[in-house]
Amino acid sequence: xxxxxxxxxxxxHLGHTYMVRxxxxxxxxxxxxxTALVFEMPYEAITNPQNFDGLLTTPDERSExxxxxxxxxxxxxxLRSIVNMREKDYVDLLLKEYWMKSIYVGYxxxxxxHAQGDVELLKEMGKTRGFTVDITPKILxxxxxxxxxxxxxxxxxxxxxxxRHFIGRPFTISGIVFKERGIGSKIGFPTANISREGINLVIxxxxxxxxxxxxxxxxxxxVMGIGVRPTTDSDGEVTYEVHFLDGEYQLxxxxxxxxxxxxxxxxxxxxxxxxxxxxxxxDVKKAKEMIYQKNFYG
Numbered sequence: 001x002x003x004x005x006x007x008x009x010x011x012x013h014l015g016h017t018y019m020v021r022x023x024x025x026x027x028x029x030x031x032x033x034x035t036a037l038v039f040e041m042p043y044e045a046i047t048n049p050q051n052f053d054g055l056l057t058t059p060d061e062r063s064e065x066x067x068x069x070x071x072x073x074x075x076x077x078x079l080r081s082i083v084n085m086r087e088k089d090y091v092d093l094l095l096k097e098y099w100m101k102s103i104y105v106g107y108x109x110x111x112x113x114h115a116q117g118d119v120e121l122l123k124e125m126g127k128t129r130g131f132t133v134d135i136t137p138k139i140l141x142x143x144x145x146x147x148x149x150x151x152x153x154x155x156x157x158x159x160x161x162x163x164r165h166f167i168g169r170p171f172t173i174s175g176i177v178f179k180e181r182g183i184g185s186k187i188g189f190p191t192a193n194i195s196r197e198g199i200n201l202v203i204x205x206x207x208x209x210x211x212x213x214x215x216x217x218x219x220x221x222x223v224m225g226i227g228v229r230p231t232t233d234s235d236g237e238v239t240y241e242v243h244f245l246d247g248e249y250q251l252x253x254x255x256x257x258x259x260x261x262x263x264x265x266x267x268x269x270x271x272x273x274x275x276x277x278x279x280x281x282x283d284v285k286k287a288k289e290m291i292y293q294k295n296f297y298g
């Protein structure tokens with residue numbers, strides 16, 4: 001038998017964490033398997049992709065984060081596979097395929113064709129079909145409702161520090177490091193260039209960020225440029241490159257996770273490479289001052 005929670009869980013933010021921990025504890029107490037059914041994409045990304053800001057986390061990242069909270073089984077689903085099911089048919093699917101005995105969802109949970117099913121219908125069906133229903137209320141921070149869409153907005157606005165407050169940990173950029181032209185090395189600031197993992201991911205505001213990584217078990221800080229590199233490039237492709245403050249690392253071909261801590265400045269097109277070099281030197285100086293002034297642990 002399973003205790004189930006259902007959603008996109010993008011970012012696995014503090015609201016998600018609250019609900020999932022409740023579900024996990026109930027499952028342990030009632031000898032059920034704590035299970036998360038995770039939709040790859042939210043409904044708005046499927047129906048209105050042009051206006052969707054992008055995902056905070058890949059399905060694999062969400063799976064790892066949920067398992068860290070105690071979820072035993074994470075089942076990734078394509079929302080399109082069930083979006084046209086009748087409400088009662090979807091609940092029958094949960095009962096027959098996943099042996100659901102309890103379910104944890106948010107107050108605004110919708111299901112079934114045209115999203116006609118809601119938490120009230122779910123509670124009614126629970127009474128007649130023998131499963132318990134727990135509804136997580138709106139999770140507020142002051143007068144702000146914590147949500148994935150709010151966090152996406154903060155990331156796109158260049159406020160990773162605010163996003164961290166709602167997520168409960170820093171927002172990350174992950175991917176495989178690849179070898180590029182080496183312009184950074186030529187001007188004295190070698191960079192690790194990241195080919196970002198996943199599709200339909202949110203793109204932070206173009207600019208330079210103070211960042212942090214763990215390399216070979218050691219915490220290292222750096223400055224990361226996100227944008228289209230207008231000084232050296234003209235193809236408009238978004239790039240992610242980080243210069244570490246304490247030296248160069250051999251990272252080509254390795255997976256690197258970078259935590260965005262603070263926004264330092266917007267992306268600028270400089271007249272020449274010397275001006276770019278001078279600006280990066282100022283970025284590095286500012287980053288080092290921030291590290292000493294602020295506590296970035298946790």
